[in-house]
Amino acid sequence: MTDFTRANFLAARVERFVRDEIAPYEHDPRLGRHGPSDDMVREMRDRARQADLMTPHILADGSHLNQRETAIVLRASGLSPLGPIALNTMAPDEGNMYLLGKVGSPEHKARFLQPLVSGEARSAFFMTEPAEDGGAGSDPSMMKTICRRDGDNWVIEGRKAFITGAEGARVGIVMAKSEDGACMFLVDLPNPAIRIERVLDTIDNTMPGGHSIVRIENLIVPGDQMLGASGQGFQYAQVRLSPARLSHCMRWLGSVTRCHEIATAYACRREAFGKLLVDHEGVGFMLAENVIDLKAAELMIDWCAGVLDGGSLGVAESSMAKVAVSEALMRTADRCVQIMGGTGVSGDTIVERVFREIRAFRIYDGPTEVHKWSLAKKVKREFLHDQQS
The missing domain is CATH 1.20.140.10 (Butyryl-CoA Dehydrogenase, subunit A, domain 3)
Known part of the structure; x- marks a missing residue:
């Protein structure tokens, strides 16, 4: 079977599943102002597992479809706005899985990536910051969130904005600035040092957990939970x-x-x-x-x-x-x-x-x-x- 034959066959299965099994959820009352409820997400993902279509762009051996193949499959998943959530191809999880797969250590992959690939956990990417703080938005060099060494740990302080899926996420990737430059850290969620100030009411309402303003105060992260090296974020x-x-x-x-x-x-x-x-x-x-x-x-x-x-x-x-x-x-x-x-x-x-x-x-x-x-x-x-x- 050629790569594109494989991708087209998989996309056809995804399309049938989305049209038949997921599109009916589009009028489910559990789809609220800040996305579908956790209960609704679990129910849709259970259906995806039963159809053997959970995270379809990542294969059983852990390899990833190439980008041209992925395009065929993800387009089919998007035939309903809820399809990517059910199939675990939605942002920010899809991008976070890709990043961890490329740069995460074996320990990172076992602890943080595997629960995402299985669809058992959701994630959030903490980069954008509130405009009123003068923080990073389209210009990431304006980042105000800081991190400093404290023995074998790092301590992070700052505020983040428009953090998709922070409410209900179990895995976080936090960007902060050290003396060396930008850094990325993996954190377990929820964490008392990461507090959701409010979930914004935005024009869109499909992504689980919505988009949050978050305050980070005295977040202590072990050094081995930094992605790569300090300054390489x-x-x-x-x-x-x-x-x-x-x-x-x-x-x-x-x-x-x-x-x-x-x-x-x-x-x-x-x-x-x-x-x-x-x-x-x-x-x-x-x-x-x-x-x-x-x-x-x-x-x-x-x-x-x-x-x-x-x-x-x-x-x-x-x-x-x-x-x-x-x-x-x-x-x-x-x-x-x-x-x-x-x-x-x-x-x-x-x-x-x-x-x-x-x-x-x-x-x-x-x-x-x-x-x-x-x-x-x-x-x-x-x-x-x-x-x-």
Whole structure:
């Protein structure tokens, strides 16, 4: 069986599972303002285990599908916004598993990675900080959270913001700044030194635990729970960064594909002014534009995945993909809402929910404008280099 045959076969199983077993949960009352309840997550994951589809992108021997294969599987998982949660392909866990798999020690993998891969535990990545504190956001060099040595331990102090899944997580990756630079630490959660001040009400509501403001006070972490060496945190963040950006694109491509299916069915059944909506040029053209944007997003993901599979960190390429895909999916989701009119802004289908989630995606993992600014700097550097050659 070739790699892509394997991935396509797996994706077909995932798609059937998501459509048949998970999509019905989309109207479950346990899906609240800050995501599905822990009970609902456990129930969906039990179904995934019974279908032998838990964490499908990580194989039984511990190896990981390559990025192009992962794209096929994660897109299928995203056909419902709840699919990635049920299948354990959701952020931040998916990115945290990737990071631990790449840079964690054998002891780290046994203690922190294995519970994540099995779907028994959730995780949180503590990097972003509150704007009112002047802390790190799109510019991680502004990090205010500090860590200092105390014998064989490290002591961490600071505040974090927009920490996805902090409420209910069992594994944390905390970024802090030492005299050497940025550091990453693995911590067991909950921990009395990590206190959730509040869970924010945000435009999106799919991720378990929501997004929290967190205060860290006198957090004591053993030295052997540092990921790598002191001062190397930003390098490790780069290992996680590009694949995590791209996996967001993969999952949301699946969700917006389903929105397009729903909008197409609506337009092909609903009549107005003597004919089906799809036969009105204004609606038909919007559906055509959806098809174009969805295909462009798919190809952009595949291209960037190929770059990562070639061994590159793909920093610039993942920025390009994140901008192109998030903007294309936003346009597509918006057109789906417009095509469906009043039904599109109601909760009767997932179209309204996905529209909100995609709006947040244009900010999460770096706003569009920050990625464009970074790419513009790269254009300038390359021009100056060429002039000097």
